[in-house]
Amino acid sequence: MSKIVSVQDISCYGQCSLTVALPILSAYGIETAIMPSGILSTHTGGFTGFTCLDLTEEMPKIADHWKNEGIAFDAIYTGYIGDSRQFELVKEMKNNLLKDGGKLIVDPAMADHGKLYPALTPDIVEGMKTIVSEADMILPNLTEAAFLLGEEFKGSYTKAEIEEMLKKLAAMGPEISVLTGVSYEEGTIGAVAYTKSTGEFVEYFTELVPKSYHGTGDIFTSVAIGAYMNGKSLLDSLKEACEFVVKSIKATLDDDTHNYGVKFEKVLAER
Ligand code: PXL
Numbered sequence: 001m002s003k004i005v006s007v008q009d010i011s012c013y014g015q016c017s018l019t020v021a022l023p024i025l026s027a028y029g030i031e032t033a034i035m036p037s038g039i040l041s042t043h044t045g046g047f048t049g050f051t052c053l054d055l056t057e058e059m060p061k062i063a064d065h066w067k068n069e070g071i072a073f074d075a076i077y078t079g080y081i082g083d084s085r086q087f088e089l090v091k092e093m094k095n096n097l098l099k100d101g102g103k104l105i106v107d108p109a110m111a112d113h114g115k116l117y118p119a120l121t122p123d124i125v126e127g128m129k130t131i132v133s134e135a136d137m138i139l140p141n142l143t144e145a146a147f148l149l150g151e152e153f154k155g156s157y158t159k160a161e162i163e164e165m166l167k168k169l170a171a172m173g174p175e176i177s178v179l180t181g182v183s184y185e186e187g188t189i190g191a192v193a194y195t196k197s198t199g200e201f202v203e204y205f206t207e208l209v210p211k212s213y214h215g216t217g218d219i220f221t222s223v224a225i226g227a228y229m230n231g232k233s234l235l236d237s238l239k240e241a242c243e244f245v246v247k248s249i250k251a252t253l254d255d256d257t258h259n260y261g262v263k264f265e266k267v268l269a270e271r
Contacts, residue, residue, distance in 0.1 A: 002229045003072075005033040005097065007090060008079030008109070008218075014043040015261025016215035017080050017109070021222045027268050028226030033066075033073070035059060035093070038082050044119045045214040046260055052119070056083045063093055072099045077225055078131060079218060080109040082119060087127035091134060106135040106174075107221040111143040113212075114153040133173035139221045141181040145169060159184055163201060166194035176234065180220055183208060191220075191238045202235040206242045209249045215261040216245050223271075244271060 004025060008017040018034055025032040037059065041051040076093055094104045108128045110120055125147045132138050132148055146153040149168050157165070162182055169177040178193040182203070190205030220241045227237035248264040255263075 001029060001031060002074040003031040003033070004075045004077055004225070004229065005035055005073045005093070006077045006079065007035040007037060007081070007086075007093070009038045009040055009082060010034075010036045011040045011043040013041065014047070014214065015264070016043045016218050020215055020218050020261075020264060021077065021079065023268065024219065024222035024264070025226050027271065028230055030226060030229055033071075035062060037080070037086055043214055043260070044117055052082070054083050056085050056089075059086060059089050060092075063089065063097065067096045071097065073097055073102055074099055075103045075105055075225070075229060077105045077107070077221070079107045079221070080117075081124065081127070084121075084123040084127040087130050090131050094134060103136040104131070104134060105137045105139070105221075105225060106131050107139045107217065108132060108144045108148060109217055109221075111147055112141060112217070114143050114146075114155075116147070129172070132169075135174045137176040137178070138169065138174045139178040139180060139224065140169070141217055142179060145179055148172065157182070162192050163194070166192065166201070170194055170196040178224070178238065180217065190242050191224075193234055193238060195234070202238065204235060204238045204242050206246050209246060209253070211249065211253065213249060213252065213259070213262045216249065219248060219262065219264050220245050240271065 006021045010018045022032055036055055038055050039053045078090055110124055143153050166177050175196050178191055180191045182192050183189045187208050188205045189208040192203040194201050223244045224237045224241040227240045247267040248262040251263045251266040252258055
């Protein structure tokens with residue numbers, strides 16, 4: 001059984017980051033420890049007046065205690081990080097808290113639809129680049145990939161452009177780079193991945209449900225990691241993640257009052 005630690009915020013209300021990673025990874029039978037990067041009353045997309053307690057000071061104490069206890073993980077999964085001092089800690093965790101062969105998996109959750117998330121500043125992009133360069137696997141959406149590569153975000157990309165982008169991401173360091181939110185044709189959306197050592201691309205596309213919700217990137221990554229850590233192929237893991245996001249969105253559409261996240265709980269048992 002795998003043991004993972006996830007480093008991201010607790011948005012107390014809003015179905016994203018740790019409140020989705022924890023139940024999803026648990027459903028995959030993965031023991032999941034948490035390293036909360038901060039505690040927010042809600043996520044920052046669509047709510048105003050949210051509160052935030054930064055946990056930068058506490059995080060190294062938690063990591064030191066684990067190290068002293070001899071605790072080690074099969075993977076570190078990082079998501080939203082709101083303070084750039086925390087990137088150094090992620091690198092220390094990679095050195096001190098991973099088993100031999102353990103993986104650093106980075107979802108550079110910092111932007112969407114061409115823009116950084118409201119509470120984030122450009123130093124987060126610079127810090128994110130440093131952990132991307134040390135990661136074994138990364139899962140940016142197209143906006144995040146553009147920020148990581150210092151390129152302007154374009155609304156649409158050709159297959160050749162996507163593959164070029166993946167090769168440039170791979171050149172930053174990671175063995176596996178997954179681009180999410182890729183669409184070559186109207187009505188479809190999916191993920192394309194590149195494995196650096198083999199030069200292989202895999203891709204999976206599904207139905208585009210024309211409504212965007214917060215937290216779907218975190219859900220995608222959590223399912224992909226759950227499946228992959230359980231021994232599924234990269235392609236099957238992407239397929240499971242894409243289909244789970246579609247099902248979660250469909251489980252939410254009939255409720256107009258629920259627009260801050262998706263009701264993944266309704267479909268978690270049907271994976
Ligand atoms: O889902 C990504 C995410 C995570 N955490 C916080 C966020 C967001 C997206 O807006 O605001 C606090």
